Amino acid sequence: MNIRRRYFLTGSGIIVALVLLVFSVRFGRDVGAFSNLENAKVKGPHGAPVQVVVYSDFQCPACKNALPVLQELENxxxxxxxIEFRHYPLERPHRWAMTAATFAECAAEQGKFWEYHDRLYLDQATWSNTDDAISLFARYSHELGLDKEKIQKCLENPETxxxxxxxxSTGVWQKVESTPTIFIxxxxxxxxxxxxxxxxxxxxxxxKKLGKV
Amino acid sequence: MLVLVMRFLVGAVFIYSGWEKLMSPLPNFMAVLEGYQILKSSLIQPVAFIFPWLELVFGTFLALGFLSRASASVLAVFLATFIVLLSRSLLLHLPLLECGCFGSGISLTPAQAIILDAGLLVTSFIIMARKSHVLSVDQVLHK
Known part of the structure; x- marks a missing residue:
């Protein structure tokens, strides 16, 4: 067999083996699987035919920029x-992301998650660049009429x-790599x-699939 | 022997990089490409689809020592392109938190990725300079 033919067959063999390997591993990985979490932070009609899950980080500028687009869809x-919000704080680049998420989670316990969510994004540039974001978060809680004691208790609770x-972790399992990642x-x-x-x-x-238009 | 290790090293980095991207949904890598703000929107999807395959195939070729010099040359072109793109992102202060080189596997800042790519580029040049490679498919095919 001449050398060119040998090379062609070997190269083709390697490529086919790689394609088979990739497809066999990928097959069955349903990253879009929808799972309802406890204490889900949702808005919109219950049982709506379109379920949107947003993995977001309160300190991420791209998440803030995506909000008007999401708002248009929502309208x-x-x-x-x-729409369901899920926390995906990127702790390494975003110093206050986890603290912001914790406050928002505590606001959710008092039924004011979305108000707190909007406030955090509205003032993102302010608290992101301060050394004392916690006092700002506390101020937002106060302005939204949240119970101070309950907030404190919630912040100290490791379950939060x-x-x-x-x-x-659910996001990592669903192959979320950056924020915002949205599942429709x-x-x-x-x-x-x-x-x-x-x-x-x-x-x-x-x-259309569900015959709703 | 050192060149053999180098071949495995460069090959393994590209195999890992391509594999991670191929195991992840396409929109993730599309978003990485969008972040670099250099490709036309119509090109983002095809590039995001094809590029991880090229990384995986040429990384495997190099690790196995198949078309070693040609594979090292292709990967060197990729590395030089990455260095240019990453440097551009730093110069233009593009809001990239990480390079997006390895999907969800390893997170590197653009500056860290430039250092890694420069090292791999030099290594690729050394591999390209070698005419024959031990423990390689090339060696077997030429017997």
Whole structure:
């Protein structure tokens, strides 16, 4: 056999083996699997046909930038879409991300998660660049009328932190690598740009599949 | 023997990098490419689809010593491109928290990734300079 033919056959063999290996490992990995977590932070109609799960970090500027796009979708599909927030704090680059998530989780216990969520994103630039974000977080709690004692108790409760870490672990399992990562009925979208270009299209497709449009 | 270790090292880095991206949903790597703000939006999806395969294939070729010099040359071109892209991101202060080189596997800042890529680029040049490679598929095919 001449050398060229040997090379061609060997190269083809290696490539085919790699393709088979990749597809055999990937097969069956359903990253979009939807699982309801305890204390889910949701808004929108219960049992809505379109379920949107947003993995987000309060200190991430890209998450803040994606909010208006998500808001547009929420306004357009207010009757058919439910949004769930899941914590995915990136602790290494974002110093206050975990603390912000903890305060938000405690606000959720008093039924004011979304108000606190909006406030954190609104003032993101302020608290992100301060050495004492905790006093700002406490001030937001006060301004939103949250019970100070309950907040303190919640912040000291190790279960609060564990809940946040569990949510993040669910994200890791679902192959979330950066924030914001959004699942629309299990279909993964990463970042505001993809949400803007594909979000509406996916929602409409999902509604069409379910015969809701 | 040292060149053999170098071949395994460069090959393994690309195998790992390609594998991690291929095991992750496509939108994750698309978002990494979007972050570099250099490709047209119409090119992002095809590049995100093809590139991890190229990393995996040429990384495997190099590790096995198949078309060793050609594979090292291809990977050197990739490395030089990464260095340019990462340097550009630093110069333009693009908001990249990490390079996105290894999917969810290893997190490196752009500056750390430049150092790694520069080291691998030098290693690739050394591999390219060698005419024959021990313990390689090339050696077997030429027998």
């Amino acid at each position: 357009e599909f207010s009757e058919t879409m439910q 932190l564990q809940r946040i870490r569990r949510e993040r 009925n299990g279909q993964l979208i990463v970042g505001g740009l993809q949400l803007k270009t594909k979000g509406r299209e996916i929602v409409l497709e999902e509604l």
